[in-house]
């Protein structure tokens with residue numbers, strides 16, 4: 001099989017796995033991330049497009065946040081799929097490494113992404129967490145984590161370290177979805193890796209600021 005065929009098969013595989021996902025980590029999220037990643041890559045040098053596209057297509061397969069903190073299942077599922085497609089071990093390792101480094105680790109820690117492919121994929125994934133679609137995804141995800149929309153007595157934990165931040169996904173701690181904007185979404189525009197990513201993030205960020213202003217206006221009415 002050539003690279004195009006492997007990518008096509010991977011697309012069909014991920015589509016089947018994620019098409020009915022209800023928290024905004026569905027196939028269309030993956031599809032947007034994949035297209036955005038390829039677009040951003042056009043303006044960057046030294047990018048392995050095969051590795052980037054495989055990582056983009058597979059990045060949300062077996063996400064630990066939806067497996068109550070199980071961080072092993074995702075990489076294992078991704079590895080197994082790529083092995084059945086006879087992808088080189090070297091490429092498989094790169095794809096898994098990229099996916100494992102792009103996740104948000106909490107407001108107090110900036111994740112370290114080393115390769116160009118990881119920088120681009122992290123930006124593309126994060127862009128889909130912003131703006132109108134980002135807002136819809138946040139509330140859909142919040143439902144899955146058992147969060148209320150907003151609870152004024154629960155304050156955002158802006159200093160949460162990765163260990164503390166993770167507790168909202170393991171059931172050890174309850175958060176609210178409005179807090180998620182302050183603990184993550186509004187911080188992303190200043191953490192973009194690429195110029196193109198920063199430009200797109202700026203506009204989506206402004207939209208979220210306006211949205212929150214209106215949210216609190218209605219809340220206080």
Ligand code: ADP
Pocket residue numbers: 024060063102103104125128129130134137138139141142145147168175176177180
């Ligand atoms: P990452 O790899 O950066 O963790 P994902 O692609 O897995 O990003 O998706 C993250 C998106 O899931 C967030 O941007 C948000 O829309 C949603 N999400 C994650 N955690 C929460 C939360 N605690 N409350 C609401 N939405 C959340």
Ligand code: NI
Pocket residue numbers: 025029033059060125
């Ligand atoms: Ni994603």
